[in-house]
Amino acid sequence: MFGTSGIRGEVGQKVTAQLAFDVGRALASEGYERVVVGRDARESGPLFADAVSAGVRDCGGDAVRAGVVATPTLARSVWRVDGDAGVMVTASHNPPKDNGLKLWDVTSQAFDESKQAAIADRLRNDKFEPQGSQQLGAEISAPDLDENHRSALCETTDLDDDLSVVVDAGNGPGILTADVLRDLGCSVTTVNGERDGRLSGRPSEPTADHCSDLCAIVAGTDADFGVAHDGDADRMMAVTDEGEFVSGDVLLALFGRRYAEEGTQVAAPLNTSLAVDDALASVGASLTRTKVGDGFVADRLRDENVVFGGEPSGAWIWPDETLCPDGPLAACRLAQLVSERGPLSELVETVETYPTKRTSIPTDDKRAQMEAVVESLTDEYDEVDTRDGVRVGVDDGWFLVRASGTQPLVRVTAEAETDDRATQLFDRAVELVENARADGGRAVRGQ
Incomplete structure (x- = not known):
């Protein structure tokens, strides 16, 4: 039932309103008394968010409604609103016909395998605890979670230069990145910045093929770099000042080399390039490999010696900030890297890659x-x-x-x-x- 990124699949087939309702019931029955519910911009999102909320309340929990937010915004905010868990209604980088549910704990980390197993057991066996009319939960409106996320990113980012950045928000809540970069003094141009539940601007996954328009725009302007998000902004990929798409392995090498120190480790999955090992070795650090999936990377980041983690698909995690992949944070950290060390095109050339x-x-x-x-x-x-x-x-x-x-x-x-x-x-x-x-x-x- 749970894959590497929660529950995900085609609407009306694998993902239904009944399933969303039952996930909410399972969470409340498992003892999560206050559940934060958010969604991305997909057209099916309101239905499933309503169903999750109804399920939580049916079994006596309170549902805190966050509306349309980025996945990292939701994950960061569970503890801020005194929540016990969070549910993000999103299919992330999947096509518009899909949707899904990803569960978060109070530490901003995705539910681990044991917590997922407990929910899956209740779903398989209809182990729910519906309440009578006097014990039903309430629905509560969340405060402005975007503003909390935005403020946190500004507080932890220091730019030496006024940069020019093109942000492809992927028709979702990743437009937050443009707002934050403007707060930091950057000149920002947006692409696919309007929220569109059909994700009509481009396919949601920010691959080289899907980001051709972004590459052309950056190459045709004086922008210092470009960034692209998927549908829920947990991923971030980049384009150099020359309009070249940067591979995820190269980004992982650049981030790892910047944030790792001698004797520390960076966590990344088994499909990570040897180029990352080489980059880390140059600063006396090393790579520790995990199973594929940002949840497994986050698990490893709980080790004291592991200072950064990521996946070549575009998920980047700084454990000093959050245990959720955070696309807007990654964009800010990339801006800081360019501000400190020069053009992204030149930084990319310092990473020796393999076929x-x-x-x-x-x-x-x-x-x-x-x-x-x-x-x-x-x-x-x-x-x-x-x-x-x-x-x-x-x-x-x-x-x-x-x-x-x-x-x-x-x-x-x-x-x-x-x-x-x-x-x-x-x-x-x-x-x-x-x-x-x-x-x-x-x-x-x-x-």
Whole structure:
């Protein structure tokens, strides 16, 4: 039921008003007496936010209604309004036909596996505790949570220069970033700044292909850089002053090198580039790898020695600020980095990268397919990590095969010291996945 980013899927199929209502009931029945409910700008959001609120109140809890907010705004605010938990109605970077529910605890961290399991158990077994008319919960309007988030970012950001920034808000609550950067003295141009529940400006996920308009605008102006958010602004990706999209691995290397010190660690998932290891080694720090998913990165950030974490997909976490990926915070930290150390295009050039290849393969049964692939690779290679899918390490590179936590896809990533070797590893991984699908999940042996 819960993937790497909560519950997510197509409206009317996996995600329904009944499910949202039951999630609210499960939270209140589990003892969360005051639940903060927010949503992104999707057209289906009001329905599901209303359903969550009704479910919480049905089982005696109070629902604090936050309205349309960014996911990091909601996560940061649970404790501010004396909440016990938060529910964000969002499908994040998924297409408009989808929606979802992501749960947050009072520390601003996503529900961990044990907390999710408790909610899932109540949902599967209808273990709810509806109350009589005298014990029903109340619905309460939240204060201005955007203003709290905005003030917090301004307090922790110090810019030496007046920068020019283009912000692609992705038709969602990420427009907060433009407001904060203006507060900090930046000149800001916005793209897709109007809230649109159909996400009509561009596909929500801020990839290189989806950010072509942003790249062109930055390249055609005197902007110092550009940033792009997904539909709920927990992700942030960047464009250099020359209009070049910056890969997530390079951003992770730049942030890690800036915020890590000798003897400290940065947390990132198994699909992170060796370029990040190299960047951290240059300052005496190291990378600690986790399962894929910002929740697993956040778990590792509870360790005292781990000072920053992120995912190449655009989720960045500074534990001194919050344990939620915070796109507006990442934009501010990027502005600070450019202000301190010069043009983003020049900073990017200091990161030595390796040839990397990625793809996503549709599947009808990702579990069976992954079981077959894991069995094959365990027999074929010596260095195999099966914490999350299967990651194979070789002397001159690595590849990872893992099932998507939110979509019917198997994702393949390969990286090596040379392009030919990366292609070889990538092709072998794709062959295993496709053969496993063709054989109905039966293992395919290497040659």
